[in-house]
Structure formats: C-alpha cells, structure tokens
Amino acid sequence: MTTSTARNYPWYYRPFDWLLTGLAYLPLSVLYGLAGGLYLLMNYVVGYRKRVVLENLRNSFPEKTAAEIQQIRKEFYWHFAQVMVEILKLAAMSEIELRRRVTIRNPELLSGPFAQGRTVLALGSHAGNWEWILPSGALEFPGRAYGVYKPLSNPFFEEFLYRLRTRSGAHLIPMRDTLRDLVRRRTEGRAMSMLTDQAAGPEDRPYWTNFLNQDTSFYSSADRLASQFNCPVVYVNIKRVKRGYYELVILPLHDGNSPLDKDANVVTEAFARHLERDIQAQPASYLWTHRRWKHKR
Template identity: 65%
Template structure:
C-alpha cells in the first residue's frame, strides 16, 4: 500500500533541481562536499555539539576527554558522509548499491521466506541506515518493507520517499503498521523497524540500562512477534570503508518459542546487540539523536 503523498509548493522546484544535480556528481566529488559539511557543522555552527559530547561522555565514562573529542570529530565526518550517500540514492543503480552494501548472510531471512513467513528486522541509526532498506530490496528475494515516520514538510517527505523506494523497497507509515501486518499476513517478506528511537513514559516502554544510562525502548517487536508469530532478526550495518558497508543478520527469535509476558526478551536482546556494535564502531552511531531525553517516571503508590 503506497501512502498518499502531499503535493508541495512550486517554489521547492529549484531546490529539487539542485539536489538532483548534486546527486549526479560522482561519490568521490560528493565526499569533498561531505568534508565541507563536516567542517561547517562541527567547527562553525557546532550543530548539536553539546548533545553529542554529553551522549559520548555518558556512554564511554572510561574514555578520556581527548578520546571523546576524537570520536566526536570522526562521527561528524561520518554523519556528513551519510548525508551525501543518502542523496546519491536519487541516481544510484541497484547494481551499484549491491556492490557497496554486502549482505553477508541473507540466508538467515531466506529460510523464513521459503516457509512463507514474514520476519521482523530490528535495525538502528548506525552505519548508513538509509542504505539498509534500499539494499535489502536488491539483495533479498522477497524484497524489503520498512516502517517509517512521514516527514511534516511535504517536499522533503516526497523527495525522501522517492529516494527510499527507488530500488523497490516499500514504506509503511508508522500509524498503519498494524493494519498492514494484518492485511499482508502470511506474505514472505521482512518488515524493518528502526528500534532505537527514544520511547517516552507515555509509550509504556521497556526500561533498561543502555550504554551506562537508563533508556526506554519501544516494545512493539515483542508484541508483534507474540501476536503474529514473526521471527525476529537484528540487522547490523557496519562500515568497511568510505562508501562501503556490510550487513550482518542475527536471529533474535524463531517465531515459535514461547515468550514470557512482560519480560520483553526480544527488545532486550536487540539492546545488547546494539551496545556491542556501538562499542565496536563508536563513530558510526547517530550521536546527535537525543536518545536519553526521557526519564522513567516514579511509580505511583
């Protein structure tokens, strides 16, 4: 089911032409632009620098201030590279994307497709998260579907939607997730969830220690897996070098074993896998994200 996209005002057309023109530049040229974005965001305007440094200090209390600063600088450069890599999706061919993103073990999902089952893929804002779904549509026999939150600006919603679906990926608006899963129940596919979003107290999250800080996580993976008997995999995207990534899939739940109510074992397994990835690749996580902005509310006696 394709969402109805809002028409955007005509005065966005020059911006669209500019972005599409930039997208046609070779990546090696776009990386020069990324270098400039890095210098501007880190040294000139200090984009969310206080948030980034605070997140890093709390997450890596064992590191010195010098090490924290080095991770921060490397993160801002990586962040700028993700920007231009995402823009490149406007013209990138499926063959080129397949060369740049390697699925190391697609058989983890393919075995469920052979059984005619839907699986959930839990991913995060690490590596190049925008290339995960688009490359999954190229690598996986049953394609890839992703739950997303539509952008409020009609131009950027339309533009990003086109980028994300060019290679055949399908997008599911967040509010239509349950309806979509019911409608296409039994269809072999993977439905990807970005599961590191910050869940607030009103979402009745699963609270756990994450990178030395208590954080609330959405529990939709546990609830959907229990309701629909979906297998669940953790999707790890790791940067091999500039412009090249590999995706490793780890099974978190087989779709059939009993799940203990209220324990959120799947979400907890996701958190532990994500922590390992962040420790292994600290510069590749989205540190501008205010992941720990919510605090657990005290119990009412």
C-alpha cells in the same frame, strides 16, 4: 531503479529538488569533497548539536578521557557528513553500484521464513548508513522489503526521502499502520524493517534497561508483534567497512516458533545488547546528534 514523477509539494521547492537531484548524479568521490565542507561547517562553524553530542558521548563512555571523547566527536561529524552525501546519492545510484557497496551477511535468515510465507521483523538502528539498509534489502529480496517509518511534516522532504527509500522497489508503511499492515499481509513472506533505537516516551509502553551506562527506554513493539503474529525477529547492523562500503549483518533474535512472553521483552533486551556491542566497536558510526536519553523512567 525507478522513480516516481509525481510531485506533491509546493512549487517553490522545485529548484531545491533540481539542485539535490543534480548533485546526486555527481560521482561519490566528488560528493565526498562536499562532505568535507559539511564536516567543517558542522564541527567548527555552527557546532551542530555539539552539546547533545558531547553529553551523549560522555555519558556513554565514562571511562574515556576528555581527549578521547573529542576525537570520537570529530570522527562522528566526519562520518555523519559522509553519510549525508551517501543518502543523497541514492537519488541517482544504480542497482549495480549499490550492490557493490553493500554486502549482506546471513541472508538465509530471511529467505527461509520467506519461503514459509512468514513476516520477519528486522530490527535496525541509526548506525553506519541506516538509509542504505532498506534499498539494499529490496535488491536482495525483490518485492519482500518493507520499512516502517514516521512521515515527515515538511511535504518536500517527506516526498524526497520517500523517493530515495523506494527507488529499488522497497515499500514503506507509516508507523500508525503497522498493526493493520501485519494483519492484512500476515501470510506474505517479507521483511518488515524497523529502526527501534529512538527514544521511546511514556505513551509508547517503553522497555527500560541499562544501555551504554545509562537507564534507557526502548520501543517494546517488536516483542508484542512477534508474540501476536509468531514472527521471526532478526537484528540488522550495517557496519562500515571503509568509506562508501558497508556490511549488512543479519543475526537471529527469535525464531518465531517457540513461545514468546510479550511482557518479558526478551527480543528488545537482545536487540539492546547487540546494538551496544556494535556501538562500542565503532562509536563514531552512531547517530549521536539524536536526543536518545531525553526521557526518564
């Protein structure tokens, strides 16, 4: 893995950069000890977005008792604390260690279209450890892993996360440049990773469906892009196997060969159903702090 030496943020962030980078060189076993402190802080001291987490869980699992909801909440905060240090570890993690910790299932669903010079839309979510998806894909498919992202307003965190996400050779595409990038690289065999489980507002032309017992808006761009560029589409789930180990499962959503009605939102609906099943299977592994249902139809 390689890192950029450029620093495009104000000088007063440098001590924080040195601190985070130094912590990243600690073994994960030590970092998980720090995660324990983060868990206690988030769960018992500051109650980080506790109201949002509880509201999301209660609405998503109305069949569960209050005690069961509280148990999932605690398990989520513990998982989230571990994911935070795992993301930090990317700053110093070797290729060998990352390969050992992430197993990729069904990679042929990507390698086949790559050989044909096609762009595959890889739809992921904030489940498991979402930040390990792109670096792992870049190791499995060198030069073919691209990720669509929304740049952060803070210059330090924008650059720090950019370094983490691109250390293993992945490429990043600002969200506003997605269409332009597809036009320019439409004949290159590659994967374009998109986390499409965020709350889609009215300006995003959302697709509405029942998801986790709630009326939910989804970004519908995957259907439009797949229809316009004949892109195969896959669903990507990074499932937690045990602490620090994940299974990246790739499943087909659209082959890119048959006609696709961009307004029918077949791909987005299939994505929602896959994600719903995965969340129900491992509820504590989803990012419940996000205000997923803030928009109304």
